[in-house]
Amino acid sequence: MSAHEQPATDMSPEEFRRQGYQVVDWIADYLAHPERYPVLARTEPGVLRRALPAEPPAQGEPMAAILADFTRHIIPGITHWNHPAFFAYFAISGSAAGILGELLSAALNVNGMLWKTSPAATELEEVALDWxxxxxxxxxxxxxxMxxxxxxxxxxxxxxxxxxGDAVRRDGMAGGPRLRLYTSEQAHSSIEKAAITLGLGQQGVRKIPVDAEFQMDPAxxxxxxxxxxxAGWRPFCVVATVGTTSTTSVxxxxxxxEVCAREGLxxxxxxxxxxxxxVASEFRWALNGCERADSVVINPHKWLFTPIDCSAFYCRHAAVLRRAxxxxxxxLxxxxxxxxxxxxxxxxxxxxGRRFRALKLWMVIRYFGGEGLAARIREHIRLGHLFASWVDAHPDFERLAPTPFSVVCFRARPTDLPVGPEEERDAYFDALNQRLLDAVNATGRAYxxxxxxxxxxxxxxxxxNLRTTxxxxxxxxDLLQEHAARLHAAGRGGAQEKAEAPWKG
Amino acid sequence: MSAHEQPATDMSPEEFRRQGYQVVDWIADYLAHPERYPVLARTEPGVLRRALPAEPPAQGEPMAAILADFTRHIIPGITHWNHPAFFAYFAISGSAAGILGELLSAALNVNGMLWKTSPAATELEEVALDWxxxxxxxxxxxxxxMxxxxxxxxxxxxxxxxxxGDAVRRDGMAGGPRLRLYTSEQAHSSIEKAAITLGLGQQGVRKIPVDAEFQMDPAxxxxxxxxxxxAGWRPFCVVATVGTTSTTSVxxxxxxxEVCAREGLxxxxxxxxxxxxxVASEFRWALNGCERADSVVINPHKWLFTPIDCSAFYCRHAAVLRRAxxxxxxxLxxxxxxxxxxxxxxxxxxxxGRRFRALKLWMVIRYFGGEGLAARIREHIRLGHLFASWVDAHPDFERLAPTPFSVVCFRARPTDLPVGPEEERDAYFDALNQRLLDAVNATGRAYxxxxxxxxxxxxxxxxxNLRTTxxxxxxxxDLLQEHAARLHAAGRGGAQEKAEAPWKG
Known part of the structure; x- marks a missing residue:
């Protein structure tokens, strides 16, 4: 018999209630004091793997022991995406309403593959996506x-x-025309990956140059x-980006x-x-022209406070999608x-298989309301612009791209360097900023x-992130300025010796 | 201002604790009394859609109102996959440990795309999948x-x-050979769908006949x-099935x-x-030969009590998968x-984007242990075999396929029909069983x-399902026997008039 009383089926409802309260308490505490953890995990490869048994347990264990190991071994290896000082990639939030939505979904555990297999899952998805x-x-x-x-x-x-056309569904692509897709140099890697997966190949993607603001050049x-x-290609699709991953250019x-309409793509x-x-009316322009798009994807799990994963895909030709x-x-x-x-x-x-993702999205929209969501997005953009203004005002920093929304691209660029060849200066700045990034992230106070x-x-x-102030x-x-000054001072002094700091002024 | 006090960021931790307890209470009660709900939702198309506002709320609403609507409007439209009398498709379970795992994942909300973006998510995935x-x-x-x-x-x-080979990644499939994939007539539709997606086309899939027990014929x-x-095709892949969707044939x-090794597929x-x-040692044979497979997928969300979604994919050529x-x-x-x-x-x-699915799987394995999981799978197979024995012993029912695991394929086949052409008898049985299915599902006591x-x-x-006894x-x-007898009696009496019951004996 196992170390704890194992029921014949699942944990008893009373025990679930006790353990559920414990987990809720832990999360309430986690959300109340996120700053107690470093944002970026302070660990080395293999630490967690070595801390856990190499073989699965034969006997069941009490939930208390499992949760104790969760906090002891797993939490130290977590990079805290739900931390208010998470500024990497795209900062996301699992909001309280979304977390509770996921909890209910897991308990219902429906597979919404068919309307019949859970009518409410299908219809709530229709309602939430229409909202x-x-x-x-x-x-x-x-x-x-999706x-x-x-x-x-x-x-x-x-x-x-x-x-x-071309009967690809039936006959496949071998023997068919060479299809080509267009997207910008700044498009997300998932577009090229999709092309590889679909059998278009990397050659089936032509990357269109961008202008000075990293926006695709329509000409x-x-x-x-x-x-x-x-040259014998069959152009068939253009993927435009509203908010590129590097700079959020549009x-x-x-x-x-207009080009797509003319060319039939x-x-x-x-x-x-x-x-x-x-969602915020003054940024409604971001989707200008999208009323003419054949399909659009926007991600509630990126910037609508819905726990990952939840991606909203809209398509003006449902019948074509269905045929595909x-x-x-x-x-079935x-x-x-x-x-x-x-x-x-x-x-x-x-x-x-389709889990019931609409529930959390519906709960998030209801909990915050359209105005509440807009207010939070507006605040994030205000904070992004505020940070950009600090960068612009500082002599030793510069922005490297426009800041249309809440993402700022910049670098430290100390002005007290002697004149020298542009490429040597840039090599120094690259090394300096790489070290600056590592130094700031190592503090655990920002990522x-x-x-x-x-x-x-x-x-x-x-x-x-919702909790970012x-x-x-x-x-x-403050951390960026402090570490940039320190690293630059060290870098100038030791530049002759350091291969990583190629500045030789 | 909204109807409730909205904080500037997210729900306060204290409020999250209160609401979290409410949700945990609701789930504990749900798991304790699943039988209070009909398994298959009793609703009509459009009921939920019409019950909810057509426009999103402008103002946020209190969580209590949202949860009240959840129970009032959404629950009646749920088909209860977590109900112990859910016998449709493959019966699954969101176990308590798995539900708590999902709750923690949603709160951490990590994206485990890179090791660095949450080392514990990557390493726990390695550990749990190795277990x-x-x-x-x-x-x-x-x-x-996945x-x-x-x-x-x-x-x-x-x-x-x-x-x-053939540089598909770079050049795409258009100029390449006609690739062909082999799978059985009984394979899951996802295999053909994958072939369509990958640009192989439906013609790129050849379906191999099965024997009397629905198993692919290797000759x-x-x-x-x-x-x-x-004929000029380039064979490249065989997909074998261990547990087909219709009959669970292997x-x-x-x-x-052996064929794949000889042919280089x-x-x-x-x-x-x-x-x-x-997982149960006496059923270890199910994966016989899989040690020679290049890749294998098994689903903890199907029959390892892990909430949907969680699919474990193993591959002996990680470098090839990576190259793809x-x-x-x-x-990044x-x-x-x-x-x-x-x-x-x-x-x-x-x-x-990759959510932290390993956590729930790790918690499920630890909570039940290898022996606990095996005992539950064993019991499900015992119940399946027991049901099959009842069918076999009943003069008016017959099995239509072997029962290697916990799924039974059968039909009502009353013996008191006058002799007649086989196809007319089968048409009658088809209509009878379709009505029998609808009648039993309409009781709400089994699906x-x-x-x-x-x-x-x-x-x-x-x-x-874990709670099935x-x-x-x-x-x-009992329901099947009762409704079969009733429908058959009615069907014989009214067969002359009913187009749906074509038996004319």
Whole structure:
């Protein structure tokens, strides 16, 4: 017999209540005092793996022992995405309402593959996505929740391929035309990954240059399409980005939509991050032109306080999407679907199994309300712009891209360097900023990430967590100034000896 | 101002604690009295949609109001997958330990795309999948958690395509050979859907006939490959199934592995359901031959009491899988990955975003232990076999397939029919069983699904929920007998008038 009294089936409801209270208490405490943990985990590869037994337990263990190991071994290896000083990548939030939504979903454990297998899961998904659509100002259209924007964009490109005809669904792509997709140099890697997966290949993606503000150049797009047609390619799809991952630049969707209309191409918009800005009326412009897109993805799990994963995919041609994916074996046929009275969401994507993600989204929208959500997004953008203004005002820092929303790309660039060749100066700045990033992240009091812009190493500060306040942004800025000054002083003194600091002024 | 006091950021920790207790109480009560709800939702299309406002709320609302609407409007539209009398499709369980795991994951809200973005998420995934691998007796190999078996199988086939060479990753499939995949007539629809998605087309899938027990015929497989090579196809992959969706038949993996080795094809095994039976030592045979497979998927969310979604994907060629999917933009580069000291799971699949699914799986394995899990799987198989024995012993019922695990395929087949043409008798039985299914499901006391086997409408009873006891199976059997007798008596009397009951004896 095991170390604890194991029931024949599952934990008793009374025990679940006791343990559930414990976990809720832990989370309440976690949310109340996030600053007690370093944002970026302070650990080394293999630490957790070595701390846990190499073999599974034969006997069950009491929940108290499991939760004790959770706090003892797992928490020290967590990078705290739900921490208010998480400024890396895109800062996200699991809000309280969303956390409770996930808890209820896990308890119901429905698989919403068919309307029949949980009518409320399907209909709440329709309602919540229609609410969200109205909140960001998209026209009425089909919506479906997917796990990630990576999958949503893959499905969009598959629908575009289906719309292009050529019996790809039946015959596959071997023997067919060489299809080509267009996206900007700044597009998310998931677009190229989708092209590889779908059998288009990396050659099937042509990356269009961007302007000085990292936005796709529509004239270059039109020219590329013309060239490709002449060279025997079949252009079929353009993926525009509203909020690129590096700089959150916004491609000129109205002009791109014009090109797509003229050329007969499917327009998909990846608005995973910045699409959410449109919840605030003064940022509604972010989705300008998207009313003409064939499909759009925006991510509530990025910037709408919904725990990961929840990606909202809209498509103006549900029938095409369905044609790209629907296969209904006998064991999944239902009378309701045959009467076309309901939607079976399994027909519109890759996955058959579909967890009940709409519940958390619906709870988040209701808890905050449209105005409450807009107020929080507005505040994050205010904080981003405030930080950008500090960078601009400081002689030893500079911004490396515009700041349309809440993400700032910048670097330390001390002005007291002797004149020298541009590339040597940039090499020094790259090394300095890499070390600055590591130093600030090592404090545990802020976590930033980086990117590379026109060859230069750039720091990225992304505001998006619900609990982030001006004080957190101020602390990050103080740390950046302090460590930049220290590292620069050390770097100048020791530059002759240090291979990592190639400045030789 | 809203109807309730809205904080500037998120719900206060104190309020989260209060609301969290409420939700835990509701779930404890739900788990204690699942029988108060009909298993299959009693609703009509559009009921929930019409009950909710067409427009999103502008102001936030108190959590109490949201939870009240959850129980008033949403619960009546739920089909209760976590109900002990859920016998449809594959019966699943969100166990208490798994539910608490999901709750903690939602609160941490980490994105485990990189080791660095939460070292514990990556390492716990390695540990939990290695434990599970040992529990089912697979050899040491790379493991990764995916959301669903649909996605895991798609990734497996993509890896097989990559292994086949031909620069598909770079050049796409348009100019390449016509690749062909083999799977049985009884394989899951996700395999064909993956082929469509990957650009192989439905023509790129050849379905191999099955024997009398619904198992792939390896001689027919070998012959098909030979024929196809002659006809100019390039065979590249075989997908065998351990536990097909209709009947849970097990393809002869050792013989199929032999064919794959001889022909140089990638062998992927879809063991989503029955792979879990191998946790019980006397069912270890289910995965026989899988030690030679190139990849295998088994689903903890199907039959290991882990809330949906959690699919365990194993692959003996991690480098090939990585080659099929890896693209690392600058903003995701880390020192740890460049030193090859850690695994970044984003490199091994489609999705960049990865929620912390390992936590619930680890908690489930620890809470039940290997022996506790085996005991529960054993009991489900005992219940399935018991039900099968009742069917076999009843003169007016018959089984339509073997019952290797916990799923029984059967039909009512009253013996008191006058002699008549076989097809007319079968048409009558089909109509009778369709009505029987609807009648039993309408009671709300059991929910079964159906399939079609050799043209015949078959009922399916799947045991898999943690709380299912012999009494639940007995009730389902009583309902089936009672309604079959009633419907048959009515059907014989009114057959002349009823187009749905074509029997004219």
């Amino acid at each position: 969200l659509r109205q909140m960001v100002g998209l026209p009425p259209q089909f919506g479906i929740i 796990d990630t924007a990576s999958v949503a964009s893959l499905c969009a490109i598959a629908a575009a391929r289906e719309a292009a 270059a797009l039109a020219q590329a399409i013309t060239e490709d047609r002449r 491609d000129p969707v109205p002009a791109i939509a 499917w327009l998909h918009v990846d608005g995973a991050y910045a699409g959410m800005a449109a 994916f629907s296969l209904v074996p006998e064991y 046929r239902t009378a309701e679907a045959e009467q076309a009275a309901v939607r079976d969401f399994m027909d519109y994507g890759i996955q058959l 930033l990430s980086h990117t590379r812009l026109r060859g230069r190493f750039a720091l990225r500060l992304a505001v998006g 001006e004080a957190h942004v101020q602390t990050a800025w | 599970l691998r040992q529990m089912v007796g697979l050899p040491p190999q790379f493991g990764i958690i 959301d669903t078996a649909s996605v895991a199988s798609l990734c497996a086939i993509a890896a097989a395509r990559e292994a086949a 027919a497989l070998a012959q098909a490959i030979t024929e196809d090579r002659r 393809d002869p993996v050792p013989a199929i592995a 990638w062998l992927h095994v879809d063991g989503a359901y029955a792979g879990m039976a191998a 999917f890896s693209l690392v933009p600058e903003y 580069r880390t020192a740890e990955a460049e030193q090859a000291a850690v695994r970044d799971f984003m490199d091994y699949g489609i999705q960049l 079964l699904s159906h399939t079609r086997l050799r043209g015949r409408f078959a009922l399916r009873l799947a045991v898999g 012999e009494a639940h199976v007995q009730t389902a059997w």
